Amino acid sequence: MKNVQKILNAILSKNVFEYLLVDREYRIVQFSAEIQTFLGKERRLKVGDSVFDLLPELVGSEEKMHKVFDGEKSSFAITTVSKNDRYINLYVDHFDEKNLLILLQDITEITKIRQRALQYSNQTTLLTETLKKIINSQNAMIFLANTENRIEFANQKFLEYFNVDAEEILKKDLGLYREMGPGFRSYEEMHRAISEGMKELSIGEDVFFVEAIHIDPANILFTLSKMTELARQRKELQEEVAYDQLTQVYRKKIFDDKACELLKSDRPFAVGVVDIDNFKQINDRYGHLIGDDVLRSFAKLLRREIDGKGEVARWGGEEFLLLIHTDSEKEAVELCEKIRRRIAAQRFDPVPGLTVSCGVTMRKGDENLESLLARADKALYRAKGEGKNRVVYLPPVE
Amino acid sequence: MIRKKILLLGDFHVGKTSLIRRYVDNAFSDDYLTTIGVKISKKALKVDGLDFELLIWDIEGATPVKxxxxxxxxxxxxxxxxxxxxxxxxxxxxxxxALRFHAVNPKSVCVRAYNKVDLIPEESLGSIDIPPDTFLTSAKDDINVSLLFETLVRRIAP
Known part of the structure; x- marks a missing residue:
């Protein structure tokens, strides 16, 4: 009666439904009727069977079982064992000096719920791992910043570039936005600048193409694609397109763009056309290489004289254009006159006595580039007609 | 008959259950059903004239949090x-x-399976660093699965 009570108490305390008693030979001496549920139909349990045949989960635990027999250990458990499409916990308890009590707790229902949760969690982890791999494989720096200036996620490229670790960026505002542009005080401000048209940003000597999108009200996803090399090549190309290769002053196209921009505005300016007198004779007498040297030196002088006051461009051959930022015809004429005098005074070895003629005019309120250039050219024509080596001004009203 | 308990250990979704299923039942399924707790399969085999009954413990894989x-x-x-x-x-x-396993069973033996080799392009196989006692396996294509188990049994044979 005492033993029955013991089994009952154990069953009640562990919410267990089935039990076994085994002897010191690990033979089954008693079992509850429904224990067969865990064995399947093909196997019939009987007294005298080895407990290890019924419960191979106990193989390897002989030492522990021995200790429970001898009272050195009161009990042990093997949890969540899958058996015949069910899940059980096994509890091995001391019963008396001759027997061990083995309790089987059916945990199938709760374990199946846990399994579904674990399956979902594992699949989510796999998906996260895959997404991380995809994001880390990108050449661009990708990061997610929140409105409190914390970076919630950054890919490997970002961490390597800024030499920070993933833990560090999560903990505090590292102020990396300050390195990403002119005076940004937050990622939100950076996002605003991008929304308003900013496409590139520079970090040190590197140039990045930048994109930003609010993926939700609190988080902004930034993508920075390094284009330093591309930017360098683009700059080189722009310079190649913008500058005359021989003289290193603007090409006519760039002059036109700058003049048109000014014509669209109300800003006053003057245009000068400067032509080297008798240049054909220089080429004929000294050769084209010397002619080129003269053009280079001449353009250099023009650049120096016009520096900060306007722009210089080569119209073609020995003819150059000046765009002078001034509202004073007197100032424009004086500058051209100064250039003329400097040319006349400078040596262009081996060419003696180089002179230039210059036509100059001011913009009219609403004229186009063609008429402005035609007037300046007309002034030049007059300067040539009046004996060369002079500056002629034609006012817009003419 | 020599009865031995062996375990399959590793992170979740590496193919432990599939390797056992291939070895014990010569079957394979692409469906992923995560193992919870432990499930024991038995396999009788003869190695070097000795009869073994393997009790193969398929144990729930480790996750980043467990x-x-x-x-x-x-x-x-x-x-x-x-x-x-x-x-x-x-x-x-x-x-x-391996460390955690040896802490409990200092005299035990381990072999390693780099599984899912069927998913690796043939030209990339040469670049895989394969330590000693490691097998490139595929439960799906039945590559090196028996060899893997039998090698372990030889190591643990008395």
Missing amino acids: KIPTHYFAGAAGAILVADLTRPETIKGLDEH
């Missing part, structure tokens, strides 16, 4: 440490699994 409970390790003669070749982090994790 390690494998060591109470399953008690009394195991050996373990197969399984990694997924498509997830390098699972290969890195094998040393920790």
Whole structure:
């Protein structure tokens, strides 16, 4: 009666439904009727069977079982064992000096719920791992910043570039936005600048193409694609397109763009056309290489004289254009006159006595580039007609 | 008949259950059903004239937040440490699994399976660093699966 009570108490305390008693030979001496549920139909349990045949989960635990027999250990458990499409916990308890009590707790229902949760969690982890791999494989720096200036996620490229670790960026505002542009005080401000048209940003000597999108009200996803090399090549190309290769002053196209921009505005300016007198004779007498040297030196002088006051461009051959930022015809004429005098005074070895003629005019309120250039050219024509080596001004009203 | 308990250890979704299923039932399924707790399969085999009954413990894989409970390790003669070749982090994790297993069973033996080799392009196979006692396996294509188990059995044979 005492033993029955013991089994009952154990069953009640562990919410267990089935039990076994085994002897010191690990033979089954008693079992509850429904224990067969865990064995399947093909196997019939009987007294005298080895407990290890019924419960191979106990193989390897002989030492522990021995200790429970001898009272050195009161009990042990093997949890969540899958058996015949069910899940059980096994509890091995001391019963008396001759027997061990083995309790089987059916945990199938709760374990199946846990399994579904674990399956979902594992699949989510796999998906996260895959997404991380995809994001880390990108050449661009990708990061997610929140409105409190914390970076919630950054890919490997970002961490390597800024030499920070993933833990560090999560903990505090590292102020990396300050390195990403002119005076940004937050990622939100950076996002605003991008929304308003900013496409590139520079970090040190590197140039990045930048994109930003609010993926939700609190988080902004930034993508920075390094284009330093591309930017360098683009700059080189722009310079190649913008500058005359021989003289290193603007090409006519760039002059036109700058003049048109000014014509669209109300800003006053003057245009000068400067032509080297008798240049054909220089080429004929000294050769084209010397002619080129003269053009280079001449353009250099023009650049120096016009520096900060306007722009210089080569119209073609020995003819150059000046765009002078001034509202004073007197100032424009004086500058051209100064250039003329400097040319006349400078040596262009081996060419003696180089002179230039210059036509100059001011913009009219609403004229186009063609008429402005035609007037300046007309002034030049007059300067040539009046004996060369002079500056002629034609006012817009003419 | 020599009865031996062996374990399959590794991170989740590396193919431990599939390797056992291929070895014991010669079957394979692409469906992923995560193992919870432990499931024991039996396999009788003869190696070098000795009859063995293997009790193969398929143990729930480790996740980033949960390690494998060591109470399953008690009394195991050996373990197969399984990694997924498509997830390098699972290969890195094998040393920790080995350490924890040997802490419970200092005299036991381990072999390693770099599984899912069927997913690796043939031209990339040469670049895989394969430590000693490691097998490139595929439960799906039945590559090296029997060899893996039998090698472990030879190591644990008396």
